[in-house]
Amino acid sequence: MRSIVWFRHNLRLSDNPPLYQAVREGPALPVYIWDPSLDTLPDGARKWWLAGSLRALNGEFISHGLALVLLRGPSEEILFRLARDLKVGAVHAAPGRTPEERSLDLRVARILSGAGISFRTESSDYLVPPEFVPEGRSGPWKIFAHFWRSCRSRLPPDLPLPAPERIVKVPGPQGERLGDWGWDPPAPDWAHTMRRLWRPGESAAHERLGAFVAEDLAGYGRRRDFPAEAATSKLSPHLAQGEISPRQIWWKVSESEAPEKDREKFLEELGWREFSAHLLWHHPEMRESPLRRSFLDYPWKTGGGEFELWKRGMTGFPLVDAGMRELRQTGSMPNRVRMVAASFLVKNLGISWRSGAAWFADNLVDYDPASNFASWQWVAGCGTDAAPFFRVFNPVLQGERYDPRGEYVRRFVPELARVPDRFVHRPWMISGGSENKSEDFSSSYPDPIVELATSRNKALQAFRRLSTPG
Numbered sequence: 001m002r003s004i005v006w007f008r009h010n011l012r013l014s015d016n017p018p019l020y021q022a023v024r025e026g027p028a029l030p031v032y033i034w035d036p037s038l039d040t041l042p043d044g045a046r047k048w049w050l051a052g053s054l055r056a057l058n059g060e061f062i063s064h065g066l067a068l069v070l071l072r073g074p075s076e077e078i079l080f081r082l083a084r085d086l087k088v089g090a091v092h093a094a095p096g097r098t099p100e101e102r103s104l105d106l107r108v109a110r111i112l113s114g115a116g117i118s119f120r121t122e123s124s125d126y127l128v129p130p131e132f133v134p135e136g137r138s139g140p141w142k143i144f145a146h147f148w149r150s151c152r153s154r155l156p157p158d159l160p161l162p163a164p165e166r167i168v169k170v171p172g173p174q175g176e177r178l179g180d181w182g183w184d185p186p187a188p189d190w191a192h193t194m195r196r197l198w199r200p201g202e203s204a205a206h207e208r209l210g211a212f213v214a215e216d217l218a219g220y221g222r223r224r225d226f227p228a229e230a231a232t233s234k235l236s237p238h239l240a241q242g243e244i245s246p247r248q249i250w251w252k253v254s255e256s257e258a259p260e261k262d263r264e265k266f267l268e269e270l271g272w273r274e275f276s277a278h279l280l281w282h283h284p285e286m287r288e289s290p291l292r293r294s295f296l297d298y299p300w301k302t303g304g305g306e307f308e309l310w311k312r313g314m315t316g317f318p319l320v321d322a323g324m325r326e327l328r329q330t331g332s333m334p335n336r337v338r339m340v341a342a343s344f345l346v347k348n349l350g351i352s353w354r355s356g357a358a359w360f361a362d363n364l365v366d367y368d369p370a371s372n373f374a375s376w377q378w379v380a381g382c383g384t385d386a387a388p389f390f391r392v393f394n395p396v397l398q399g400e401r402y403d404p405r406g407e408y409v410r411r412f413v414p415e416l417a418r419v420p421d422r423f424v425h426r427p428w429m430i431s432g433g434s435e436n437k438s439e440d441f442s443s444s445y446p447d448p449i450v451e452l453a454t455s456r457n458k459a460l461q462a463f464r465r466l467s468t469p470g
C-alpha cells in the first residue's frame with residue numbers, strides 16, 4: 001500500500017515506527033508540515049534548531065534517492081489534499097504531544113476516514129506512553145518517585161527498530177524551500193554561537209550519545225550539578241526534535257560499563273521527561289494554570305523593568321546572570337542554573353512563572369512544552385510534585401556550592417573575570433569591604449537589583465496569605 005509518512009517531532013530514520021511500518025507496507029512519501037496555527041508561543045531558538053534538523057533529515061532521504069517534502073498551512077487540509085491526489089491508502093505519523101496536536105489528530109483522522117484513507121499513529125517518543133495510568137489507579141500520577149517506580153517496573157523498553165534499508169518513493173510535489181520560512185536568523189545573526197556549539201540531526205545525536213557514554217556517564221551523578229564541568233549529555237535538543245529516541249538512549253546507557261548508580265541517575269533524569277509528558281497529557285491546561293489550584297490567586301507580577309534585567313542577565317547576581325546570558329548566546333543553560341534563575345524570577349522578583357516560561361520557550365534550543373512548563377511549575381511551587389514554596393534557591397549560596405571558583409560565572413560574565421574567587425558570587429562586597437576598596441575589579445557589573453532576604457520574606461508572606469483562608 002502507498003502511504004504518506006507525516007514527520008512531526010520524530011525527525012529520524014531509525015527507531016521510527018511510523019516510517020518503519022509505512023516502508024514495510026510499500027512506497028512512501030515523507031512530508032513535514034509547518035502549521036503556524038500550532039505555534040502557541042514564539043520559539044525562535046527551537047526553530048533555528050528545527051531548520052537544521054530538517055536539513056539533516058532531508059540529507060538522509062537524499063541518500064535513499066528521495067526528498068523530504070516541506071509544506072506549510074493547516075495540516076489536516078494539506079494531508080487530505082495530498083493523500084487524495086496521490087491516491088495513498090494511509091497516512092502514518094507519531095501521535096500529537098500537546099493538547100493542540102492531539103485535537104489536530106482527531107480532525108486529521110476524521111477528514112481522512114471520510115475519504116477512505118486510514119490515519120495510523122504509533123510512537124517511540126517516550127519509554128512509557130504519556131497517558132499511561134496502571135490498572136487499579138484512579139487518576140494520573142502526582143509524585144515523581146511513585147510515577148518512576150511504576151514506569152521502571154514496565155521497563156526495559158522494546159529494542160529500537162532499525163532504519164529502513166531501502167525506501168521506495170511515492171512521487172510527490174516539489175514542496176516549499178526551508179529558506180523561505182524565515183527560521184534562519186536575519187542580520188544581526190543571533191545564532192552564530194549556537195551554530196558553533198551545536199549540530200542538529202540524527203547522526204549528530206548518536207555521536208553525542210556515544211561521546212557522553214564514553215566520557216561522562218561514569219561520574220554523572222556526582223558531576224551533573226556543577227555547571228563549569230559540562231558533564232551532562234546535552235541530548236535535550238536532539239530529544240526535543242526526536243532525532244534520537246529515548247529507548248535508543250536507554251539501551252546504549254544500560255549496556256555501558258559505567259557504574260550502576262550513574263546509569264540509574266541518568267535514566268531517572270530521562271524519567272523526568274516522561275513525567276512532564278504525563279503531566280501535560282493529563283493536565284492540558286498546565287501551560288496556563290497552576291496545577292495546585294491554591295496558587296490561582298498568587299499575586300505574581302507579569303513584567304516590568306526587573307523582568308528586562310533578568311532577561312538580559314543584569315540582576316547583579318552572578319550565577320543568575322551567567323545562566324541568562326548563556327541562554328541568549330547558546331540556547332541552553334545547565335539544569336541547576338535553570339532552577340536557580342527560575343527561582344530568582346518567581347520568588348525574589350515575584351514575577352510569574354508563565355512569563356519566565358515564555359522567555360525560556362523563545363530562547364531554548366531544547367524547548368519542550370511539557371518539560372518547560374512542568375519544570376517552571378516545579379520551581380514555582382505550584383506543580384503537583386513541586387519544590388515546596390518556602391524552598392527559595394539562594395543564588396549566592398548555590399553559586400558558592402556548585403561553582404566554587406567561579407569558572408562558570410566568569411565564562412559568561414566577563415566583568416567578573418578578575419574578581420577574587422571569594423567575591424565572585426558576591427561582587428558587591430568588594431567595594432563595601434574595607435580590605436579591597438582600592439581595587440575595583442567589577443565596576444561595570446550591576447549592583448543587586450533586590451535584597452535577597454527581604455524579597456524572600458515578601459514571597460513567603462504572600463504564600464502564607466494564600467495558605468490561610470480568610
Ligand SMILES: Cc1cc2nc3c(=O)[nH]c(=O)nc-3n(C[C@H](O)[C@H](O)[C@H](O)COP(=O)(O)OP(=O)(O)OC[C@H]3O[C@@H](n4cnc5c(N)ncnc54)[C@H](O)[C@@H]3O)c2cc1C
Nearest residue numbers: 232233234235236269270272273335338367368371372375
Ligand atoms: C525552569 C526549567 C525549564 C526547563 N525547560 C526545559 C525544556 O524546555 N526542555 C527540556 O528538555 N528540558 C527542560 N528543563 C529540564 C532540564 O534542565 C534539561 O532537560 C537539561 O538541562 C538538559 O540538559 P542535558 O540534556 O545535558 O541533560 P541530562 O542531565 O544529560 O539529562 C538527560 C535527559 O533527561 C531529560 N531531563 C533531564 N532533566 C530533566 C528535567 N528536570 N525535566 C525534564 N527532563 C529532564 C532531558 O531530556 C535530558 O536531555 C527545564 C528545567 C528547568 C528548571
